[in-house]
Amino acid sequence: MEKIEIGQIVNTHGLRGELKIKLDTDFANERFKVGNTVFVGDLPLVVHSFRMNKGMALVAFKELLDINLVEKYKGEKVFVNREDIKDDGKGYYFFDLVGCEVIDQHGTSLGIVDEMIDTAANPIMRVNQKILIPFVDAFVKSVDLDQKQIVIEVIEGLL
Structure with a gap:
């Protein structure tokens, strides 16, 4: 079962077992919906509560409603099962694009x-840690996940 990272626990919050999670997902309300199961490492946990505070998710899990039970999870990554993610109609998600080669309209990598x-x-692709390309139809011409390629149209001033 493939797991997708959705965040990392950075600290505890309060005495009732809430964890402060730095998000790595665009759909926090969906991922941390009360009753959903997520994984801290390989440990499955059921979401008891979720709220946002200063750009961080504050999440409590049904199994861990005490600060003494959650402190050991600081620094751990949080995952969901890939098959639990609903298709958005595009046929891919942003995490699918990481690792793809970006090619311009002339075939240059x-x-x-x-x-x-x-x-x-709008979303932005970071390529080779330095090139920023808006992920919009004006630039992105095709996405081929089988070939791990994204074809873009380069216009003057983009690069």
């Missing part, structure tokens, strides 16, 4: 997608 960054305006 620009590098590998290191990260997808979600901004208020």
Whole structure:
């Protein structure tokens, strides 16, 4: 079963077992919906409560409703099963794009997608840790996950 990382526990919050989680997902409300199962490492846990505070998720799990039970999980990564993620109709998710080669309209390789960054305006691909390309239809012409390739149209001033 493939697991997808959705965040990392950075600290505890309060005495009732809430954990402060730095998110690595665009759909925190869906991923941490009360009753959903997520994994801290390989340990399955059921979400008891979820709220956002200063850009971080505050999550408590039914099995761990005490600060003494959760302190040992600081630094751990949080995952979901890939099959638990609903298809959004595109046929891929942003985490699928990391590792893909980006090629311009002339067939020249620009590098590998290191990260997808979600901004208020639009998502951005970070390529080779230095090139930032908006992930919008004006630039992205095709995504082929089988070939691990993304074809973009480069316009003057983009790179």
